Amino acid sequence: MKNISNLTVGRELKNRASVGQAVHHSLVMAYRSLLKMRRTPEQFFDVMLQPILFTLMFTYIFGGAISGNVHNYLPIIIPGILVQTVIGTSVISGVQLREDMDKGVFDRFKSLPIARIAALAGALLADTVRYTIATTLTFLMGYLMGYRPDGGLGHVVIAALFVIGCSWAISWIFAFFGVVGRTASSVQGISMLILFPLTFLSNAFVPVETMPDWLQWLAKINPVSHMITAVRDLTNAGTMGQDFALSLIGAAVIVAIFAPLTVRVYMRRA
Amino acid sequence: MKRLYQTVPTGCDWAVEAQGLVKTFGDHRAVDGVHLKVRTGTIYAVLGPNGAGKTTTIRMLTTLLRPDDGSARIFGYDVVKESHIVRQLIGVTGQYASVDESLSAIENLVIFSRLLGMGRKEARQRAEELLEEFSLTEAANRPLKNFSGGMRRRLDLAASLIAQPPLIFLDEPTTGLDPRTRNQMWETIRKLVNHGSTVLLTTQYLQEADELADRIAVIDRGKVVAEGTADELKASVGNSSLQLKIQHSYDMERARQIVEQVLKVRSNTSTETGRITAPMTEADRVTDLLIALREAGIHLAELSVQKPTLDEVFLTITGHGVKKDTAVDSSSAVEEVRV
Numbered sequence: 001m002k003n004i005s006n007l008t009v010g011r012e013l014k015n016r017a018s019v020g021q022a023v024h025h026s027l028v029m030a031y032r033s034l035l036k037m038r039r040t041p042e043q044f045f046d047v048m049l050q051p052i053l054f055t056l057m058f059t060y061i062f063g064g065a066i067s068g069n070v071h072n073y074l075p076i077i078i079p080g081i082l083v084q085t086v087i088g089t090s091v092i093s094g095v096q097l098r099e100d101m102d103k104g105v106f107d108r109f110k111s112l113p114i115a116r117i118a119a120l121a122g123a124l125l126a127d128t129v130r131y132t133i134a135t136t137l138t139f140l141m142g143y144l145m146g147y148r149p150d151g152g153l154g155h156v157v158i159a160a161l162f163v164i165g166c167s168w169a170i171s172w173i174f175a176f177f178g179v180v181g182r183t184a185s186s187v188q189g190i191s192m193l194i195l196f197p198l199t200f201l202s203n204a205f206v207p208v209e210t211m212p213d214w215l216q217w218l219a220k221i222n223p224v225s226h227m228i229t230a231v232r233d234l235t236n237a238g239t240m241g242q243d244f245a246l247s248l249i250g251a252a253v254i255v256a257i258f259a260p261l262t263v264r265v266y267m268r269r270a
Numbered sequence: 271m272k273r274l275y276q277t278v279p280t281g282c283d284w285a286v287e288a289q290g291l292v293k294t295f296g297d298h299r300a301v302d303g304v305h306l307k308v309r310t311g312t313i314y315a316v317l318g319p320n321g322a323g324k325t326t327t328i329r330m331l332t333t334l335l336r337p338d339d340g341s342a343r344i345f346g347y348d349v350v351k352e353s354h355i356v357r358q359l360i361g362v363t364g365q366y367a368s369v370d371e372s373l374s375a376i377e378n379l380v381i382f383s384r385l386l387g388m389g390r391k392e393a394r395q396r397a398e399e400l401l402e403e404f405s406l407t408e409a410a411n412r413p414l415k416n417f418s419g420g421m422r423r424r425l426d427l428a429a430s431l432i433a434q435p436p437l438i439f440l441d442e443p444t445t446g447l448d449p450r451t452r453n454q455m456w457e458t459i460r461k462l463v464n465h466g467s468t469v470l471l472t473t474q475y476l477q478e479a480d481e482l483a484d485r486i487a488v489i490d491r492g493k494v495v496a497e498g499t500a501d502e503l504k505a506s507v508g509n510s511s512l513q514l515k516i517q518h519s520y521d522m523e524r525a526r527q528i529v530e531q532v533l534k535v536r537s538n539t540s541t542e543t544g545r546i547t548a549p550m551t552e553a554d555r556v557t558d559l560l561i562a563l564r565e566a567g568i569h570l571a572e573l574s575v576q577k578p579t580l581d582e583v584f585l586t587i588t589g590h591g592v593k594k595d596t597a598v599d600s601s602s603a604v605e606e607v608r609v
């Protein structure tokens with residue numbers, strides 16, 4: 001009964017895609033997203049504008065008040081803005097996923113014998129292009145404004161990869177909202193609601209010590225603060241400490257929880 | 271051509287076996303206990319009006335939707351428990367094109383081919399082959415935004431044939447196509463089966479099912495209300511239907527009674543247009559009918575014979591007509607097909 005011999009399936013039929021296949025499928029899906037990005041380069045405007053605008057604005061607004069002058073503020077603010085901007089960019093992933101999933105082509109992806117995670121993982125992987133653009137521009141702006149990281153170029157590169165990696169992990173949270181949400185705008189709304197407290201209730205712009213006690217407590221346990229500290233350690237001192245390790249563990253935990261959860265919901269929803 | 275299609279999978283008589291499939295949306299049972307059995311190597315049509323549950327049934331059979339109850343097997347593999355295997359055996363062309371609008375035709379096909387495990391070169395070759403086969407080579411690099419409905423349909427079908435699946439699902443493959451494109455699509459579907467594939471398609475047009483299918487299931491309100499070959503179904507309706515236009519509307523009721531008495535069938539009466547439509551099993555009886563009408567002093571304005579429409583099949587099988595908009599649809603289809 002189950003002896004189906006046909007041209008396509010000369011091999012034995014398996015009821016699961018292997019890990020190797022899953023990676024291959026995800027890479028093809030990432031390639032698809034990149035092709036689509038190339039078709040609509042307009043979508044990169046906000047990704048490019050935000051680092052330029054924020055770096056200029058925050059540095060000149062807070063610089064004098066917090067560090068006495070703009071130059072001394074740069075080592076504090078550039079890592080802060082970097083993390084804030086790149087995580088902010090990962091919100092777009094969820095919104096775009098929602099828009100993409102409403103299109104007919106997702107029915108085809110679902111009907112193909114590919115790993116279920118591929119459509120999601122591929123899209124999120126391609127989005128690292130966005131994070132890379134935001135990261136590069138933020139460091140570039142910092143450089144133009146006179147920021148010379150003491151950690152050296154090598155550590156700046158490590159910091160960049162670290163931020164891109166962590167943001168990719170965090171994008172799974174927004175992907176989850178993207179899959180759960182009804183419309184793209186509701187996904188955007190919920191994500192922003194989470195994003196703002198997460199990035200502003202941190203040590204991104206001001207030393208935590210200047211905050212009231214309860215806020216200090218919040219800012220200190222905020223994972224984003226740990227990420228920012230880790231980046232400052234890397235770029236300003238060239239060291240990798242506890243914050244670096246904690247952030248990476250946090251990122252791994254997020255992926256471990258949200259990736260399977262998101263795939264599950266994605267499969268459930270017709 | 272030979273390379274494009276799949277040979278018959280041997281060793282399995284039934285391509286599709288569905289038992290008691292149920293899908294509920296809210297408190298609305300869109301599919302309400304559907305049984306289907308499709309023999310390997312045949313064309314099977316699921317015929318029904320808009321909203322009958324055709325798409326929902328197909329989505330369950332193609333692993334896109336989980337049945338609330340019942341079970342289905344594709345070549346013996348369970349659509350829920352062995353979904354990944356099932357996906358390796360089917361090609362799906364949905365009611366709405368499932369291709370990427372922002373990419374070109376060739377990019378679409380290459381990506382699907384790569385996902386199906388082909389190498390870069392092989393994928394490109396396969397994509398070109400399929401574009402050629404579906405006369406899309408000229409448009410290969412154009413964005414889909416400028417594609418006509420027919421081109422989109424063809425690309426969508428091409429995409430579901432990449433892996434040469436032994437079973438192909440086509441959800442309303444010709445709805446909205448002009449008669450010429452529709453005929454081309456019919457040709458393509460026949461070719462698929464000649465090369466050994468099994469095809470399950472849905473349609474709103476009896477003519478289409480008649481033209482293509484070995485067997486037909488008529489589905490209404492989520493239930494299979496009739497099943498059989500086209501000839502069997504048509505025999506239950508009459509091979510064609512008689513349409514009478516009565517001159518005076520006050521004669522309508524009497525005329526209807528005479529029609530039903532003489533032809534011994536149920537009729538469909540429209541008072542606004544003054545038309546009576548009735549299935550015609552034996553052409554001979556029409557003579558009797560005309561004589562009876564003359565004797566009763568009822569004057570006819572018009573008389574015509576039509577191929578049965580879905581409306582009549584439905585009326586006969588279910589005792590109620592199909593929804594108005596679909597009825598219009600199906601009768602206009604008759605006209606187009608006859609052209």
Ligand SMILES: Nc1ncnc2c1ncn2[C@@H]1O[C@H](COP(=O)(O)OP(=O)(O)O)[C@@H](O)[C@H]1O
Nearest residue numbers: 270295300318319320321322323324325326327
């Ligand atoms: N996702 C859905 N949510 C709610 N109702 C649905 C959904 N899909 C289909 N339906 C309803 O189920 C019924 C059957 O739909 P469908 O299977 O698309 O019919 P067909 O393909 O025969 O036109 C319709 O009444 C439709 O409104």
Ligand SMILES: [Mg+2]
Nearest residue numbers: 324325326365
């Ligand atoms: Mg439908």
